[in-house]
Amino acid sequence: MPETIRPLHTLATPSTAPPDPRSYGVGARFSLHPMTTDFVPVILDALTAADASALEVVTDDVSTFVQGTESDVLTYLRDVIAAAAATGVHTVAHVLLSRGCPGEVACELRDGDPYAPTDLPALAPTGLRAAAHWSLYPLDDGDAATGRGDHMAAIYAVIERAKERGTFTRSEHFATRLDGDLADVLTTVGEGWLAAGRVVRHVTSHATISLNSPSPAAGA
Amino acid sequence: MPETIRPLHTLATPSTAPPDPRSYGVGARFSLHPMTTDFVPVILDALTAADASALEVVTDDVSTFVQGTESDVLTYLRDVIAAAAATGVHTVAHVLLSRGCPGEVACELRDGDPYAPTDLPALAPTGLRAAAHWSLYPLDDGDAATGRGDHMAAIYAVIERAKERGTFTRSEHFATRLDGDLADVLTTVGEGWLAAGRVVRHVTSHATISLNSPSPAAGA
Numbered sequence: 001m002p003e004t005i006r007p008l009h010t011l012a013t014p015s016t017a018p019p020d021p022r023s024y025g026v027g028a029r030f031s032l033h034p035m036t037t038d039f040v041p042v043i044l045d046a047l048t049a050a051d052a053s054a055l056e057v058v059t060d061d062v063s064t065f066v067q068g069t070e071s072d073v074l075t076y077l078r079d080v081i082a083a084a085a086a087t088g089v090h091t092v093a094h095v096l097l098s099r100g101c102p103g104e105v106a107c108e109l110r111d112g113d114p115y116a117p118t119d120l121p122a123l124a125p126t127g128l129r130a131a132a133h134w135s136l137y138p139l140d141d142g143d144a145a146t147g148r149g150d151h152m153a154a155i156y157a158v159i160e161r162a163k164e165r166g167t168f169t170r171s172e173h174f175a176t177r178l179d180g181d182l183a184d185v186l187t188t189v190g191e192g193w194l195a196a197g198r199v200v201r202h203v204t205s206h207a208t209i210s211l212n213s214p215s216p217a218a219g220a
Numbered sequence: 221m222p223e224t225i226r227p228l229h230t231l232a233t234p235s236t237a238p239p240d241p242r243s244y245g246v247g248a249r250f251s252l253h254p255m256t257t258d259f260v261p262v263i264l265d266a267l268t269a270a271d272a273s274a275l276e277v278v279t280d281d282v283s284t285f286v287q288g289t290e291s292d293v294l295t296y297l298r299d300v301i302a303a304a305a306a307t308g309v310h311t312v313a314h315v316l317l318s319r320g321c322p323g324e325v326a327c328e329l330r331d332g333d334p335y336a337p338t339d340l341p342a343l344a345p346t347g348l349r350a351a352a353h354w355s356l357y358p359l360d361d362g363d364a365a366t367g368r369g370d371h372m373a374a375i376y377a378v379i380e381r382a383k384e385r386g387t388f389t390r391s392e393h394f395a396t397r398l399d400g401d402l403a404d405v406l407t408t409v410g411e412g413w414l415a416a417g418r419v420v421r422h423v424t425s426h427a428t429i430s431l432n433s434p435s436p437a438a439g440a
Binding site: 131 | 245247248249251253254255256257259260280281282283285287310312314316318321351352353355357358359360392393394395397424426428430433434435436437
């Protein structure tokens with residue numbers, strides 16, 4: 001049976017001490033797929049079109065790692081993906097957001113209070129319509145006081161927030177369908193990541209974001 | 221501090237009653253990105269090249285949903301991705317595997333013993349070299365007996381198995397780098413999903429798999 005939806009603020013009180021992004025493992029890994037034979041300049045131009053001055057950005061042959069504050073990371077992702085999609089080419093981005101597991105595979109900050117900034121500034125619209133399949137993973141090992149975690153409670157709360165924002169289209173198998181301006185889709189994903197991150201330390205989120213698709217939208 | 225690595229078989233005894241894939245929520249969602257202006261026929265030909273007779277397959281404008289047994293799902297993914305990459309076009313596939321959460325956002329099977337088949341038949345090699353960024357998410361809400369879960373223990377054990385298989389290249393931020401024949405990379409991802417699935421009910425895994433990349437490999 002589905003769980004009762006509880007507002008996130010009833011689940012825990014966030015810590016007030018803000019750790020820096022690197023020590024808390026805040027960042028993203030993303031890949032950009034412009035479906036054109038000339039994909040190399042589209043990707044390289046998009047990567048240079050966005051302001052990375054506040055971020056650590058490392059690109060390899062599979063994906064690009066981005067570390068910095070939540071707001072800076074999401075703004076950079078919006079600008080890179082928007083630059084590629086502004087070419088008109090059908091472009092898909094795959095975005096992984098992570099927090100609370102800084103040491104690569106080893107989560108050296110596992111114990112302690114979860115932390116996430118209270119507010120994520122809404123990203124300015126891009127004028128580009130995006131469709132996304134989105135998944136959120138609060139990696140909750142259970143609470144020492146209650147003895148059990150409940151990773152689905154955070155997911156239900158976040159989906160309610162996406163409905164309020166207007167980007168929610170429907171629940172799919174293994175993912176939630178979002179539609180809207182690229183900025184609103186990314187804001188929804190970022191908000192969900194932070195909301196879950198206020199009650200669970202290690203939280204990841206994945207989104208496959210499609211723009212300029214020639215296929216009929218299955219969405220809104 | 222990193223956890224001590226414990227063999228998965230010491231963590232729990234798997235249930236012997238095999239639920240069917242639909243009732244247990246076993247399946248995949250994937251997207252295929254051939255970086256060519258002629259991407260539509262490459263995708264459509266790849267989807268029809270693979271045998272889907274034992275599977276439910278639903279494609280929309282963002283991704284393709286696949287439901288069936290673990291072995292059938294992974295064989296289908298190998299065949300679809302191999303067919304696209306056999307064109308020689310730089311192709312990236314993003315694969316999401318999920319188990320133990322059948323009711324879309326509602327995990328109706330949350331309580332009860334985890335189940336995963338003991339053996340996953342190794343996939344026959346494709347002759348196609350793949351590089352992947354791989355993440356595994358055991359969504360462990362904690363054990364009623366011990367009072368705490370430990371989602372990282374399953375991850376460490378699975379990474380050790382990837383090292384034995386020879387596909388492990390290194391740990392990256394938020395992901396593990398795998399290199400090898402496409403079949404070996406998918407077998408590694410599938411084995412990890414099943415190994416974690418023997419101790420945790422709701423387990424997902426994501427992999428960004430790149431073939432025919434013109435970029436110098438950052439890998440092995």
